[in-house]
Amino acid sequence: MGGIMKQQTHATGELDWLLDDLVERVGEVRQAVLLSRDGLVMGASGGVTRKDAEFLAALSSGFHSLANGAREHFQAKQVRQTVVELDGMLFFVMPAGDGSCLAVLSDAGGNAGLVAYETTMLIKRVRRQLGTAPRSGEPADPAPRA
Numbered sequence: 001m002g003g004i005m006k007q008q009t010h011a012t013g014e015l016d017w018l019l020d021d022l023v024e025r026v027g028e029v030r031q032a033v034l035l036s037r038d039g040l041v042m043g044a045s046g047g048v049t050r051k052d053a054e055f056l057a058a059l060s061s062g063f064h065s066l067a068n069g070a071r072e073h074f075q076a077k078q079v080r081q082t083v084v085e086l087d088g089m090l091f092f093v094m095p096a097g098d099g100s101c102l103a104v105l106s107d108a109g110g111n112a113g114l115v116a117y118e119t120t121m122l123i124k125r126v127r128r129q130l131g132t133a134p135r136s137g138e139p140a141d142p143a144p145r146a
Helices: 010-025 050-073 112-125
Strands: 029-036 041-044 082-086 089-097 100-107
Touching (some): 010 029, 029 050, 041 050, 050 082, 050 089, 050 100, 100 112
Antiparallel strands (some): 082 089
16 A cells, blocks of 8 residues: 555546646645545545545545535635645645545645645646546535636
């Protein structure tokens, strides 16, 4: 298990290279993981171990679910992003398409606005590829439309 994730399908490979591109272009970004809203890994940037990808996906799914609970309670239209500040790093979770999210770990000392902007631009460019159909009995919540 702790080995570097392998590309398993053609679609996953296409998503992985987009995540790799984000990590390479934005120096503050350490890792990026694409996940279904129920916490399954759909893609990961290079160097992310399977164990780390699965952990980030599960954690991100939980954060996104909590953010949706806040959205519903406060009658907001959408969750745009969830940001967690850790010692030395920032953790972003953004809805990426119907049924998916993008999780990004970045350096805390970097430009958080740039990381959020570049992540949002990636999501807008590839929204159709990033979407997954909801599982039966699971309603999809709205993705941001900016």
